[in-house]
Amino acid sequence: MPNSQTLKSITDLRDSLANSALETTISKILEQTEKSVISNVESALNESLKTLDDSVPKLEQEYDKILADGKKEADKIEKQIIGSADIEARNKQLMALEDAVDKVFSKALEQIANADRSGDYSNLIKTMIEEATQILGTSEITVSTNAKDKDVVQSTLSQFSGAELSSDTIDCLGGVIVKSKDGAMTFDNTIDARIERLKPLIRKEIASKFGVGE
Amino acid sequence: MTAEGGVQYSKIAEIKGPLVIVDDVENAAFDELVEVETKDGERRLGKVLEVGNGKAIVQVFEGTTGLSIAATNAKFVGKVMEMPVSREVLGRVFDGLGRPKDGLPDPIADKFIDINGEPMNPEQREYPKDFIQTGVSVIDGMITLVRGQKLPIFSGSGMSHNLLAAQIARQASVIGTQDDFAVVFAAIGVQYSEAEYFRRSLEESGALKRSVLFLNTADDPAIERIITPRVALTVAEYLAFELGMHVLVILTDMTNYAEALREISAAREEVPGRKGYPGYLYTDLSTIYERAGKLNGKKGSVTQVPILSMPSDDITHPIPDLTGYITEGQIVLGRDLFRQGVYPPVNILMSLSRLMKDGIGEGSTRADHGEISNQVYDAYSRAQEVRALAGIVGKAGLTEIDLKYMDVGDVFENEFLSQATDENRTIEETLGILWKIVSKLPKNEITKIKDKYVEQYYKEE
Structure with missing residues (x-):
């Protein structure tokens, strides 16, 4: 039968063996965990490096796209600003030109209105009446004119049989309105009407003096 | 232009709809311009439609409302209607009649040109083959517009054709040349809000300085609509053939034009043709559409994009039908796509640009353009078939390849077709998206593209 001392040493040995097995197990577990953690960290690192590597071209692409879009937008805005400014400047120029043309026109009309009715003027009236009778196709006409030209027209009408001067005067710069006696046809050959018809050409002529449309 | 004016007649026999019949008229000419004076001294423009037996039938552009037989005078001006033109x-x-609407004076004219234009000598015509970039992917990529072509847009009431028209007007450009480019935009019988939208849209984008706008709104007399496309084309021809510019003419909406023509025809008691339109509708439309083209020895070109809304979306209606005979293809907007919220809702399966093949490829756009376009057309057509099949058997009954085609259909509509109204895509971007669509398919499904292009551009996802 073992004595108490032997029993104690057996217990000690058993405890020591148990401790050592536990320690081995713990260290084994620790080692395994460490390995797995390290492997996980490594794979995570590799994965993130790969993701980073993969995203570089995508980011570069995105960066380029943002830059290109920005450039496009900037170009668009630049075009808008330049376009609007160009149009505004052009419109101001047009208005200034129109003002100048109007002034020339008014001056010219004033000169025509105040022109001397003697000399060649009666020839002009004669031509105007001839033109009108030719276009209307009849010599049975009534001629109207303004108060200023009445005398000249009256004396010219003596050369046109069938023509008579209307007692009513009209408001115009000069010239005549010729009407067939039946009232069906009228031909406006006043200076005003002739100017009106040629206005686009006269405007062009005046504008060319300002260096426009040459 | 001469100083001699015309004779004023005061014997009005009859006023019928937009027509005034003048009695005892001698020496009037067909198409001669007439100034009709009302009793209040208001002057309206018109033109002679018929002369004979001492009578002249005058079509009054601004309508005959308020005219009376007793107090109306008709002055035959002695010339046809002319449009003053210059770079200005x-x-x-x-x-709609070519009178300034922007509060500015009449342009100083370089020339006065008959608005009916001169017919192009067929022998002098040059075959159109240069690409116009509209910045709209579906047009540039699959229904390419070329300089000198006439390519109409067939739309329906309420659809987004006006947005598309304005976008094309803002964005269109010619690439690979320094030649000037201009847009002539004629709005025919559009709502006031639409006319304002066109004007604002061009103003704000800065495109107005290279554009000319003719606005005939819905409340303007219908008869003016007969003149609007003609004055617009007169200006376009001047810019193209006298100043050497490449001009894109957008005419919207040609249905309103044809209706004005029907109104006059009915007033003249002519024998009506299909749906009451005059029998000469085809001939009349051709006098507008045939004013597009290029001429040998001239630098510029006139390209036309007429837009017409098909009544009840009916493509067999006389207006789209006869238009289709004259033009070189058509862009058809689809009601289904429009309802899905797709912009621009172009139904490519019904659309076609007959001159596309000559305006694309190496030296114009890119060598693979024609083939990639054909492949996508084919794939989208297959996608539509698969969608129809899925409607019957359900998605579960589809094969893997069918599902890929469905995917192609979705990407096509969502990424290629759909585009913001202010998004201006280059041809490179457009072709990039086409390749993205094709890359949804396995390589063995790509049968219309040469291997070298597949190697170069295919990117499997």
Whole structure:
């Protein structure tokens, strides 16, 4: 039968063996965990490096796209600003030109209105009446004119049989309105009407003096 | 232009709809311009439609409302209707008869041109083959527009054709050349809000300085609509053939034009043709559409994009039907796509640009353009078939390849077709998206593209 001392040493040995097995197990577990953690960290690192590597071209692409879009937008805005400014400047120029043309026109009309009715003027009236009778196709006409030209027209009408001067005067710069006696046809050959018809050409002529449309 | 004016007649026999019949008229000419004076001294323009037996039938552009037989005078001006033209018309806004509508004076004219134009000598015509970039992917990529072509847009009431028209007007450009480019935009019988949208849209984008706008709104007399496309084309021809510019003419909406023509025809008691339109509708439309083209020895070109809304979306209606005979293809907007919220809702399966093949490829756009376009057309057509099949058997009954085609259909509509109204895509971007669509398919499904292009551009996802 073992004595108490032997029993104690057996217990000690058993405890020591148990401790050592536990320690081995713990260290084994620790080692395994460490390995797995390290492997996980490594794979995570590799994965993130790969993701980073993969995203570089995508980011570069995105960066380029943002830059290109920005450039496009900037170009668009630049075009808008330049376009609007160009149009505004052009419109101001047009208005200034129109003002100048109007002034020339008014001056010219004033000169025509105040022109001397003697000399060649009666020839002009004669031509105007001839033109009108030719276009209307009849010599049975009534001629109207303004108060200023009445005398000249009256004396010219003596050369046109069938023509008579209307007692009513009209408001115009000069010239005549010729009407067939039946009232069906009228031909406006006043200076005003002739100017009106040629206005686009006269405007062009005046504008060319300002260096426009040459 | 001469100083001699015309004779004024005061014997009005009859006023019938937009027509005034003048009695005892001698020496009037067909198409001669007439100034009709009302009792209040208001002057309206018209033109002679018929002369004979001492009578002249005058079509009054601004309508005959308020005219009376007793107090109306008709002055036969002695010339046909002319449009004053010069470089100064660029950046200007005119009404349907070519009168300034922007508060500015009449442009100083370089020339006065008969609005009926001169017919192009067929022998002098040059075959159109240069690409116009509209910045709209579906047009540039699959229904390419070329300089000198006439390519109409067939739309329906309420659809987004006006947005598309304005976008094309803002964005269109010619690439690979320094030649000037201009847009002539004619709005025919559009709502006031639409006319304002066109004007604002061009103004704000800065495109107005290279554009000329003719605006005939819905409340303007219908008869003016007969003149609007003609004055617009007169300006376009001047810019193209006298100033050497490449001009894109957008005419919207040609249905309103044809209806004005029907109104006159009915007033003249002519024998009506299909749906009451005159029998000469085809001939009349051709006098407008045939004013597009290029001429040998001239630098410029006139390209036309007429837009017409098909009544009840009916493509067999006389207007789209006869238009289709004259033009070189068509862009058809689809009601289904429009309802899905797709913009621009172009139904490519019904659309076609007959001159596309000559305006694309190496030296124009890119060598693979034609083939990639054909492949996508084919794939989208297959996608539509698969969608129809899925409607019957359900998605679960589809094969893997069918599902890929469905995917192609979705990407096509969502990424290629759909585009913001202010998004201006280059041809490179457009072709990039086409390749993205094709890359949804396995390589063995790509049968219309040469291997070298597949190697170069295919990117499997």
